[in-house]
Every structure is written in C-alpha cells, then in structure tokens.
Amino acid sequence: MIVGAGPTGSALAAGLSDAANASAARSVLLLEAGPVPATRDAVPPEVLDGTRMAAARPGHELNWSFTGTVAPGTPRPVPRGRVAGGSGAINGGVFIRGTREDFDAIAALGHHDWSYERVLPSFAAVEHDHDFPGPPHGRRGPVPVRRTFPGSACPVTEAFWEACRDLGYPWEADKNASGPPGAGPVPVNVVSGVRHGALLTHLLPRAGRPRLTVRGGVLVHRVVFAGTRAIGVEAEVDGRLRVIRAEEIVLAAGAISSARLLLRSGVGPADELAALGIPVVHDAPAVGQAVTDHPGVAVGITPVPAARPAARTGVVEAALHTVATAADAAADGRGDGDLEIMPYTAPFAELIPGGAATPPDEIAFGVTLLRTASSGAIRLASADPHAPPVITFGHLTSAVDRARLREGVRRCAEILTSAPLRRLTASYGGPPAAVLGSDRALDAWIGERVSTANHLSGGCAMGSVTDARGRVRGVTGLRVADTSILPRAPSRGTVATAVMMGEHLARSFPVPLET
Numbered sequence: 001m002i003v004g005a006g007p008t009g010s011a012l013a014a015g016l017s018d019a020a021n022a023s024a025a026r027s028v029l030l031l032e033a034g035p036v037p038a039t040r041d042a043v044p045p046e047v048l049d050g051t052r053m054a055a056a057r058p059g060h061e062l063n064w065s066f067t068g069t070v071a072p073g074t075p076r077p078v079p080r081g082r083v084a085g086g087s088g089a090i091n092g093g094v095f096i097r098g099t100r101e102d103f104d105a106i107a108a109l110g111h112h113d114w115s116y117e118r119v120l121p122s123f124a125a126v127e128h129d130h131d132f133p134g135p136p137h138g139r140r141g142p143v144p145v146r147r148t149f150p151g152s153a154c155p156v157t158e159a160f161w162e163a164c165r166d167l168g169y170p171w172e173a174d175k176n177a178s179g180p181p182g183a184g185p186v187p188v189n190v191v192s193g194v195r196h197g198a199l200l201t202h203l204l205p206r207a208g209r210p211r212l213t214v215r216g217g218v219l220v221h222r223v224v225f226a227g228t229r230a231i232g233v234e235a236e237v238d239g240r241l242r243v244i245r246a247e248e249i250v251l252a253a254g255a256i257s258s259a260r261l262l263l264r265s266g267v268g269p270a271d272e273l274a275a276l277g278i279p280v281v282h283d284a285p286a287v288g289q290a291v292t293d294h295p296g297v298a299v300g301i302t303p304v305p306a307a308r309p310a311a312r313t314g315v316v317e318a319a320l321h322t323v324a325t326a327a328d329a330a331a332d333g334r335g336d337g338d339l340e341i342m343p344y345t346a347p348f349a350e351l352i353p354g355g356a357a358t359p360p361d362e363i364a365f366g367v368t369l370l371r372t373a374s375s376g377a378i379r380l381a382s383a384d385p386h387a388p389p390v391i392t393f394g395h396l397t398s399a400v401d402r403a404r405l406r407e408g409v410r411r412c413a414e415i416l417t418s419a420p421l422r423r424l425t426a427s428y429g430g431p432p433a434a435v436l437g438s439d440r441a442l443d444a445w446i447g448e449r450v451s452t453a454n455h456l457s458g459g460c461a462m463g464s465v466t467d468a469r470g471r472v473r474g475v476t477g478l479r480v481a482d483t484s485i486l487p488r489a490p491s492r493g494t495v496a497t498a499v500m501m502g503e504h505l506a507r508s509f510p511v512p513l514e515t
C-alpha cells in the first residue's frame with residue numbers, strides 16, 4: 001500500500017506494479033486524498049494547463065492550502081497539490097535535476113546508493129529529453145522534457161539572457177547535465193502548454209492494469225500497528241472511518257504530510273506525542289525536524305506593452321544559477337550554483353488568478369537561495385487528523401543566508417537595470433538604490449517579501465528516521481518514500497528529484513517483502 005499519489009508515490013507504484021520480471025512485481029494499492037481522474041478527459045483543466053499555476057491559489061479545491069511561518073513573524077500560504085499527481089499537478093513545470101554535489105553529499109553520509117552516479121540511471125529512466133539525446137539523458141521514459149532556446153523565447157526571457165551574457169555569466173545550455181552553472185534555458189515537463197505530471201505520465205497509462213489499484217478520496221489518518229509492526233492504515237472514505245490492511249505500507253504523502261502521518265501514528269518525539277495524547281509506538285525525536293526549503297523573493301519590472309508575449313509555452317523559460325559568495329568567500333561545496341534568478345513569463349496575477357497581490361502587469365524575477373544554513377520543522381497542532389500542521393521554515397534566521405539573499409537581490413537588480421532589460425521596462429519595481437546600498441534596509445525589504453519556493457524536503461531524513469531504502473527505524477512494515485527522506489533539499493527544484501526517487505526506490509525494494 002502506498003499513501004499519496006504525488007510524483008514519488010506514483011512513480012513507485014508504477015515501478016513496483018510493472019516490474020519487468022513478473023515474479024518481482026507487486027500488487028499495489030495507491031491511496032490518494034484528492035480526486036483520481038480515470039481518463040484524460042476527466043483531468044481538471046488547471047492540472048493540464050502548464051502555462052499557469054491556477055490551483056496554487058489559496059482555497060482552490062485541488063490545494064491543501066496550508067499556512068506556514070516562513071520567517072519569524074511572517075505567515076505565508078503553503079500550497080500543496082491535493083489530487084493525483086500531487087504538487088506536481090499544480091506546479092511551475094520546471095523539471096530540473098538535483099546536482100552531483102547534492103547526491104554525493106547524501107552518499108558521503110553513508111547512503112551510497114544515493115550517489116550521483118547511482119541515481120543517474122533513475123533520472124534518465126523517467127524522462128524523454130527532446131533536446132539532448134544520449135547520456136546523461138533518457139529517451140524512453142514517460143516524462144517529456146523540453147526547453148525554449150534563444151530565438152523562440154518571450155521578449156523578457158531573451159533580454160534576461162542577453163543581460164546575463166553582458167554581465168559575464170557563462171552560458172549553460174543543458175541544466176540537467178550537472179555542468180558548471182550559468183544562464184540558460186530551464187528544462188520543463190510542459191509540452192504545447194500541457195503539464196505532464198505523474199497522473200499523465202505514470203497513472204493513466206496504467207489504468208485498468210490488474211496489479212495497480214488507485215483510489216481517490218481516501219484521507220489516511222494514521223498507520224495502524226500491532227506492537228511495532230505496521231499492519232494497515234485508518235482512513236476516511238466517504239465520511240466513514242475504515243481500516244485498510246496491507247503487507248507493507250509506504251508513506252508517500254509528501255514533504256509535509258509524511259512526517260505528519262508518522263507523528264499521528266505514534267512515531268515521533270515521545271514527549272510531544274504524549275502531550276497531544278497520542279500513544280507512542282516508537283520514540284523518534286527526528287521526525288518532523290531538519291526540514292529544509294528554498295527561501296525566495298520576487299523582484300519585479302512592468303514591461304512596456306510591446307514586450308508582452310503574444311503566446312506563452314509555460315510559466316518559466318530561463319534561469320541563472322550562480323554561486324552566492326556573500327559572507328562566505330570560500331563557497332565550499334557550492335560550485336553547483338546555489339543562487340537562482342528566474343524570470344517568469346507573465347505577471348503572477350495571470351499565472352495564479354485570484355492568488356497574487358502583486359501589481360497586475362508586473363513580471364517577477366524570482367531570487368531563490370538553493371542551499372540554506374537554516375532549517376525548519378513540521379509539528380502537529382493537535383491529535384485531530386483534520387487540524388492543519390504547524391509548519392515553521394526558519395528562513396532568514398541565519399546571518400549567512402541573509403547575506404547571500406541580499407547578494408542575490410543585488411545581482412538581480414543589476415540584471416534588471418542593465419541595458420537589455422531597461423529597453424523593455426516601463427517601470428522598475430525592485431529595491432531603490434538607497435535600499436540596495438544598505439544591508440539593514442535591504443534586510444527589511446527582503447523580510448517583507450520573503451516567501452517559500454515550495455521545495456520542502458526532510459522531516460523523515462534517511463539516517464535519523466529511515467534507512468536509505470526509506471524503512472522507518474524502530475518499526476517494521478513501514479517506509480517513507482518522498483523528498484522527506486532527503487537529508488537536505490536538493491539545490492534545484494524538487495519535482496524531478498521526487499519522480500526519480502520513486503523510480504530509484506522501486507528498484508531497491510527486495511523480493512520477497514522484508515516485513
């Protein structure tokens with residue numbers, strides 16, 4: 001049984017149920033709280049439309065619509081997809097791999113199966129790269145990957161590339177090759193405006209297969225144990241509570257809800273669970289801790305009308321990855337580019353209708369710190385399974401992070417005020433020179449705008465909570481399989497890594513079951 005049909009849960013369910021060797025294949029029951037459309041015609045338009053992120057609006061029925069404390073005293077909406085495909089069904093469509101440094105750092109902790117060389121075949125297996133044939137890319141996987149190259153991009157994207165070149169940033173044509181970072185096209189899983197999330201790539205092609213059953217509208221409340229052996233889940237189906245049993249249970253409910261489910265099931269810090277009246281099955285102090293994410297701010301310009309594209313193929317086309325050196329001249333281990341500047345292709349008001357408070361015509365350039373010194377936590381507010389989690393990100397609590405984000409905003413302002421973009425700008429919405437020139441004023445400017453890039457990872461980290469195959473320590477028959485088992489968020493967007501993890505973990509499930 002797999003709980004959660006997000007990118008990892010869907011890829012894992014697919015990999016386990018159609019293992020090439022029939023004797024290794026499993027019967028998989030995949031449970032999802034949100035809807036699971038049975039045909040492509042039934043897929044909600046917001047899930048297919050990869051030119052917007054309409055379901056990321058707070059209150060949308062396909063969005064869990066959590067709230068989190070992004071930085072001290074700064075509450076922000078935390079969207080998560082509540083539909084087959086998970087957050088990958090409502091996201092920005094950037095399909096970019098974590099870097100060599102990200103995975104080699106996991107291997108250096110002793111989890112050798114997660115080194116870059118070991119995960120590379122799983123990255124390649126999930127994709128069909130339409131632009132770059134041959135290694136390290138895949139040609140036969142289910143996720144189409146494409147890029148928009150110079151000459152066919154939106155005017156703002158073209159000017160952004162030109163500005164980066166003028167400022168001396170190197171060109172990075174292939175951001176999935178883990179080469180030196182620079183400015184270039186971003187790989188996306190949006191083709192002809194259609195977002196190819198896990199529902200389209202992994203679940204619908206297997207509809208009707210005997211070994212895979214996918215059920216929507218099943219809200220799992222907790223794992224049920226006999227002693228310390230997981231034997232099933234308690235779930236709400238059509239308003240009624242049921243226990244659904246399975247030989248082995250995998251939580252793939254995402255970087256917020258897998259930790260939440262463990263806590264509700266009695267696997268977590270014993271004192272916190274006891275205070276909430278939750279019977280303790282296993283004292284695991286690390287559950288919900290060491291949660292990492294990418295803080296970001298948007299720096300905007302309002303382009304002249306002639307610079308608005310006639311048509312758009314996606315939410316973003318380009319990114320600059322570079323190394324933030326502020327307060328940390330050595331920049332050790334960050335040669336892979338831990339600072340991202342990414343122009344959107346349309347105003348937020350158009351990308352997330354009804355969900356943005358930014359000026360209606362302003363195009364945002366996201367400035368995002370992709371490796372942080374700070375971390376956050378996921379806790380339960382109460383034992384009530386319907387109570388939203390308490391999410392603390394811890395952004396801006398580290399002086400090093402603050403310095404590097406300041407550097408990011410300054411570099412972004414330099415790009416926006418350079419000749420190629422100035423030519424297209426009707427008004428500049430970034431910090432004025434007086435703010436840019438003062439660390440204190442810039443910290444305040446960032447503090448008012450800081451947000452999450454929605455790349456939460458950790459909380460059930462391998463090493464402290466699970467082993468390298470996601471098996472939860474201290475109990476049997478229970479695994480976690482999603483980005484919550486990563487010791488740190490990868491230093492890129494998380495969805496390609498999430499899909500790869502499903503593929504990678506499917507390969508590591510033993511036969512017979514070890515429960």
Ligand SMILES: Cc1cc2nc3c(=O)[nH]c(=O)nc-3n(C[C@H](O)[C@H](O)[C@H](O)COP(=O)(O)OP(=O)(O)OC[C@H]3O[C@@H](n4cnc5c(N)ncnc54)[C@H](O)[C@@H]3O)c2cc1C
Pocket residue numbers: 003004005006007031032033034053056079080081082083084085086087088089090091092093094095096218219220221252253254255256257261453454455456482483484492493494495496498
């Ligand atoms: C608005 C937004 C934009 C993003 N843009 C990008 C991007 O452009 N590029 C990128 O790389 N990353 C992006 N991300 C991040 C990326 O989509 C996620 O990291 C990835 O989908 C994994 O998310 P997750 O861990 O929350 O799991 P999810 O994808 O959210 O999957 C978890 C699944 O479990 C289900 N579930 C949860 N709890 C239960 C329960 N109790 N019972 C049953 N089912 C349950 C959920 O409904 C969901 O379907 C974005 C995320 C968001 C929210």
